Amino acid sequence: MTDNTSSASEADDWAAALAEQTAASPEPAPAPAASQVFQQIQETASVAAGVTALDxxxxxxxxVQLTAEIGRTRITIKNLLQLSQGSVVELDALAGQPLDVLINGYLIAQGEVVVVNEKYGIRLTDIITPSERMQKLAR
Incomplete structure (x- = not known):
């Protein structure tokens, strides 16, 4: 099988998985039209900064750097040097717990691992709002 055929097949598998998820989830509330949102941003930016247009x-x-974090642990350098292939490292997260999705080190979402056509992916289950992020930083 050629790379193009393989890539097309994988894309079809991911598209089918996304369609399945979309069909299973309830319809979200309609969002404002993108042009209205961008127009508001442009107007706000031009008033606040004297900019004529926001590109x-x-x-x-x-x-940006996206990181999917399953869990964390602290170990000594001695234990680190003793690790080898097949070693098990205990993490602070429980099995089945959602993994954290970070952008440039900041938590932005939580999700679960999915497998489609023997490739791993992340299904986002909870998006962290900006106010929730601020509360976590204040702690």
Whole structure:
């Protein structure tokens, strides 16, 4: 099988999984039209900063680091050096607990691991709101 055929097959599998999830989830409340939201952002930015137009396309190309964290642990250097293939490291998370999704080190969502066509992915189950993020930083 060629790489193109394999990639198309994998894309179809992911699309089918997404369609299945969408069909199973209730319809979300309709969001305001994107043009209205961007127009509000542009108006706010131009009033606040004296900018004539906000180029949102520049922001869309900024690379970020996405990390999926299953759990954490602290071990001594002695124990770290004793690790080998097949070693088990105990984490602070319980089996079946949602994993944390971080962008540039900041928690933005929680999710669960999914497998489609022998590849791993993350299904986001809870998006952390900006106010929740601020409360966690204040602790």
């Amino acid at each position: 949102i396309a520049r922001v869309m190309e900024v690379p």
